[in-house]
Amino acid sequence: MTIRLYELVGSDPRRPFSPHCWKVTWALAHKGLDFETVPVPFTGVAGIEGGATKTVPVIRDGEKLVIDSYDIALYLDETYPDRPSLFGGEGGKALSRFVERWTQITIHGFLGGAVLHDIHECLAPADQAYFRESREKRVGGRLEDIQAGRDGRREAFRKSLEPLRRMLDGQPFLGGQGPLFADYIVAGAFQWARIVSAYEPLAGDDPIAEWFGRILDLHDGLGRRVAAA
Ligand SMILES: N[C@@H](CCC(=O)N[C@@H](CS)C(=O)NCC(=O)O)C(=O)O
Numbered sequence: 001m002t003i004r005l006y007e008l009v010g011s012d013p014r015r016p017f018s019p020h021c022w023k024v025t026w027a028l029a030h031k032g033l034d035f036e037t038v039p040v041p042f043t044g045v046a047g048i049e050g051g052a053t054k055t056v057p058v059i060r061d062g063e064k065l066v067i068d069s070y071d072i073a074l075y076l077d078e079t080y081p082d083r084p085s086l087f088g089g090e091g092g093k094a095l096s097r098f099v100e101r102w103t104q105i106t107i108h109g110f111l112g113g114a115v116l117h118d119i120h121e122c123l124a125p126a127d128q129a130y131f132r133e134s135r136e137k138r139v140g141g142r143l144e145d146i147q148a149g150r151d152g153r154r155e156a157f158r159k160s161l162e163p164l165r166r167m168l169d170g171q172p173f174l175g176g177q178g179p180l181f182a183d184y185i186v187a188g189a190f191q192w193a194r195i196v197s198a199y200e201p202l203a204g205d206d207p208i209a210e211w212f213g214r215i216l217d218l219h220d221g222l223g224r225r226v227a228a229a
Contacts, residue, residue, distance in 0.1 A: 010122035019188035
């Protein structure tokens, strides 16, 4: 049966941009599972499946509804063990939690501010109003002002990625010779920025940019089906 993925979009339903939804898109492709997507704007999230969630991604697989990107990846590996693994075993399930936390703090921590107003510009008017109100309350400043300091913060961000960069000297993916869910966790963040903004968080010759290019090429160029902003 085809799995349904509810994913976040702005004014253009063909441009899903949520980092967490991209993790799941790549995870579904990695498992070789058929899926269809339902584009949902910010103001539509509360109406998904009769009010089942406050966030996306959400998948429906027959009778089963699963919320949260990490839980979805765990569910897919446990439900479809005969397909390529997303974690490479129990240790990978635990270690990928570190990758998730590190990505959230280090990469989202920078990118969330660096493209904050660019996200707003991708949204339909009703979602813009919701996004501005909810995010300005969260960050304690205007979207424009938070984004404005990005150039001054970028060098420190690039330096903070050195452990990932050095690791890529010795192996092409976080998962080793091939990608695992940990790769999709990190790539989701860069894909988010790539789709909503023309801002370049990485230098073009950065090995991390090359790794991200390899992720975009996977699964018949799945990540490139949405053009860069
Ligand atoms: N931990 C969750 C986080 C999901 C999340 O934060 N999703 C955002 C979109 S990127 C969302 O649905 N936000 C709804 C809102 O802000 O109203 C996951 O990984 O699935």
